[in-house]
Amino acid sequence: MPEYLVLVAPSANRVYADAAPLLVEAEARVVASALAGPDVSVLRTVLAGVDYVQVQVLEDTQGRGLRALSNLSATHAIFQREGELLRPVPLARMERYPSDLLTIQKYRGKTNEQWTRLVLNVTAAAARRPERWLDGGLVVLDPMCGRGTTLNLAMSCGYDVIGVDLDRQDYEAYGAFIKTWLRQHRLKHTVSEGALRISGENRGRRLELQAAATKDAFKTGDLQQVTYLSTDTTALDGLLKSASVDLIVTDTPYGVQHGSHGDRLSRRPLELLATALPGWTRILRAGGAVGLSYNRHVAPQDELADLLRANGLECVQGPGYDDLRHRVDASIDRDLIVARKA
Ligand SMILES: C[S@@+](CC[C@H](N)C(=O)[O-])C[C@H]1O[C@@H](n2cnc3c(N)ncnc32)[C@H](O)[C@@H]1O
Structure with missing residues (x-):
């Protein structure tokens, strides 16, 4: 059985770098x-x-296995072990756009990019059809998206994405960032923005854009749709259709004064x-999954799990989930914490 070694990317953030392996x-x-069953051997070494993270991949799922390893949150390089030697393996990343889409923006309160990717990957793996993770075409909602770390990541994976945040800034x-970035990279796109009005009531602002990674993709309609609603996430009625998204992922407010002005919006x-x-x-669609990144000091795990269950969701467990x-x-x-809609 082929054995692969994933070299873990160095992180710009020292705390995260220590936890990354x-x-x-x-x-x-x-x-x-999720993709190959619980018997796949995964070991840190x-x-x-x-x-490195050492993974044995079944011969018949090698292509898919390598694609999965290439898209883990902190994969820097992959090697195949051949006796004492390591042979480099070309990465098969999903990224459609230059990586600075995710790295340029720097601000207090930004969710670490590697952690955001991990949250998205694990949530996609917890959905009823985990294989869709690697195929693009998912619709992702970040209902507390801040300045858009999830939006940029989902877009680069070829997904459609919707973000919601109450903070107008x-x-x-x-x-301002995404429009400048698309222009500077000469990527074809359309933008529409304005007031968010429902039945004559003003509910905030909306930004909708469509972009494609190449001119040909734009021509053939292979587009990423990005929507940002500047409104209260607790009042989305009439704004987003029922059963219209595959994944909900978000970094919830930490409930502490941690540099994020967003935390002033919700201390609880x-x-x-x-x-x-x-x-x-x-x-959320049936079979879709919710992944919430949270601070255990202000949101005890059992209370959060009870809340998810009270909303008809099933908390997902299995190898790896308890070690995040x-x-x-x-x-x-x-x-x-990750939960699935039946
Ligand atoms: C931890 S931050 C998310 C940061 C984001 N992932 C990023 O990288 O920019 C939590 C976000 O929740 C938002 N938030 C808090 N209460 C909200 C509400 N009622 N409606 C919408 N957004 C809210 C805050 O404005 C803040 O941006």
């Missing part, structure tokens, strides 16, 4: 068991002082989630 190991377990900053994340979840669940918890700083003990 363990997190990639857990992420690889979740993804491997150190070779010549360097961290975040909305303006994202709009559980109360916010209790109000928002009925609307979010309505928008990590310390960000003294006030943030971060974890991910």
Whole structure:
């Protein structure tokens, strides 16, 4: 059985860099068991002082297995083990756009890009049809998207994406960034923006854009649709259709003064989630999954799980899911909880 070693990417963030090898190991377990069953061997290992995640991939699923490994949140390179030697394997990344789409924006309160990717990957793997993760074509909602880390990531994976945030400054900053970025990279796109009015009532602002990675893709209509609604995520009725998204992923407010002005909007994340979840669940398709990144100090795991179940969702468990918890700083003990709609 071919054995691959995933070299873990160095992270710009020191705290995250320390946790990254363990997190990639857990992420690889979740993804491997969703795509190939629980018997795939995934192990963290150190070779010549360097961290790797070692994965045995079944011969008949090799192409798909390598594509999955290429798209883990912190894959830097992949090698096939041949006796004592490591042979480099070409990566098969999903990225449609230059990687600076995700890295240029720097601001207080930005969710770490590698963690955002892990949240998206694990949530996609938890859906009823996990194979859709690698095929593009998913519709993703980040109902508290800030300045759009998830929007940029989902777009680069070839998904359609909708973001919602109440903070007008975040909305303006994202709009200014994405329009400039698309222009500077000479990527064909269309933009439409204006007031968000439903039945004569003003509910905020909306930005809708369509973009394609190449001119040919634009011509043939192979587009990514990005929508940003600047409105309250607890009141989405009439704004987004029922059963219209495949995945909901978000980094919930940490409930602490941590540089994110967003946290001033909600000091009590559980109360916010209790109000928002009925609307979010309505928008999710059957078989779709929700992944919430949260701070255990302000949102105990069992209370969050009860809340998800009370909204008719089934918490997803299995190899890897219990190993995603990590310390960000003294006030943030971060974890991910994932649930599926029957
Ligand atoms: C942890 S931040 C998300 C950061 C984002 N992932 C990024 O990288 O930019 C949480 C977000 O929740 C938003 N938020 C809090 N309460 C909200 C509400 N009622 N409706 C919409 N957004 C809300 C805040 O404005 C903040 O941007």
